[in-house]
Amino acid sequence: MQRSLYIDPEKCTGCLQCEMACSYENEGVFNPAKSRIKVFTFHDEGRFVPYTCTQCDEAWCLHACPVEAITMNRETGAMVVADSVCVGCKVCTIACPFGTVNYNQDTGKVIKCDLCGGDPQCVAACPTEAITYVDADATGLEKMRAWAAKTDNSASVN
Template sequence: MTSRVLVADIKKCTGCKQCELACSIKQTGVINPSKSCIQIIDWNHKGIFLPVFCQQCEDAPCMMACPKEAIYRDTNLERMVIDYDLCVACRMCASACPFGAMGFDQVRAKILKCDL
């Protein structure tokens, strides 16, 4: 099966942050970039924009850090998934992410991670 994960071409990113808005609507139903699983960083304020999102790591430090085994690899889509029924929102996964790609929704007490 073909892998279905998010890929970004940083050469084409203009920093418009439309992806942040679309993600926040999809994930939470509201337009709020702080609730997006994608963050756009302006590298050293030089107009070089870096989209930061889950890289679906092969070794998955987030999965290894989870004390409840709530993160697993969906083998059909080749991506990391959070089972929110098992997740206790301890944020250990977010601390372990080498890309800083996991966030936390304070209102819903829920880890935010790109599911693409």
């Protein structure tokens, strides 16, 4: 069974524990700037939304890589960057429509969520269960539509 991250923005408090756990797991430091998951803050609405690579079926990053440094881990379904192959050209960062593939200046390579090899540390660190690791069939468009329907779009723009 393939699994994926499910994010429930209503439960996110903006504590950044997911970012801290991710940066520590992948970079060995507690530094949100080095995290592969980010928490976006909607200041006016007082809401927080974690976001990271969705491990999409299209995998534009994988197809765009000229040296085939990105491959799919068959066990987890994650698109994984092989540091030994990556040349740091950043073509995958341009190809990703969600902006979740990033360049690491320290290494000269790209970084993206790899689901921590099937044990995502952001999930373990989230105190409110805003991030969970679920059966991949349990996520999708209908849940995004339900969330969008809850958003108050009645505020006028001046």
